[in-house]
Amino acid sequence: MTSIPPIPAERLPQLLRRMPKAELHIHIEGSLEPELIFAMAQRNGVAIPYASVDELRRAYAFTNLQSFLDIYYAGASVLITERDFFDMAWAYLEKARADNVVHAEIFFDPQTHTARGVAMETVIHGLHRACEQARQQLGVSASLILCFLRHLSEVDAFETLEQALPFQDKFIGVGLDSSEVGHPPEKFAKVFARCRELGLHLVAHAGEEGPPAYVWTALDLLKVERIDHGVQSSRDPQLMRRLAQDRIPLTVCPLSNLKLCVFPKLEQHNIRELLDAELMVTVNSDDPAYFGGYLNENFEQTFAATGLSAAQAWRLANNSFEASFIGPAHKRSFRDRLDAVFAEFA
Ligand code: ADE
């Protein structure tokens, strides 16, 4: 759609909910709702240091990334069986369907589980089965991206890759997540080079809390195809020009940035600045069970706080398809569905 028809402002929230979109930055362990944490803790006999769902939810008051990660890894400790991984992913995919997410590229953190004695096969089979069922029963396409934990060593990442390679047909790429500051991308240059040789897609968290320098090294040393977050890039004009020129997608997560105090208020989020600089921005939920909302909440609250327009909504949704790892025919068909919804609202 080259020109977006005028759409009355009061219909924008409904349009945001209705428009088809892809989600490219969702940690599946971050979709584990407190109710499911308690149910799995009980059925697996795992002790958790919270008396109730409400008490656990009250602990979700974060001051920075690390304060969140400590609780997020504790929550993931209830995942033991293949059924647990399936149930977690299925619950997310049903929510995604309700938000008109037509395609999802889902991160998972195997080291969080293998370090507790859960087999790689258990993790990958449970998640993959949910993705297959979503394609058949929900009409949502979904694929998996294996993330290395950057607070651990590169040797550990190599061991994780070895354990995952027998299941290489069940994930499309690798990413890099966990504690950013003090763990620059270059720490993982060799393992990313190996993944590149293996034909895997490459992404990395960079510039969430860390400096623009981490975005540069993620691009130039790791050779990633997308930057997860990347919001700190606006501190470096030369980097902004590079991101625009090379059409490097940024998977921005507004409610995450708010809850982890990257921006003090959603009104002060720099998404408009990134869009105005012609960057390929997408909107994503990151860890929706912890940050107060799935994808549509991210769109609605961000648009309400920053006053973005219907034309920018179209661009964000179209970027989500363009930035995804699906083929050109799928991209075209999702874009046609997007245009059809916008035409309905005109
Ligand atoms: N793991 C889960 N969520 C994350 C985030 N926002 N940043 C880094 N690692 C994460």
Ligand code: ZN
């Ligand atoms: Zn993330």
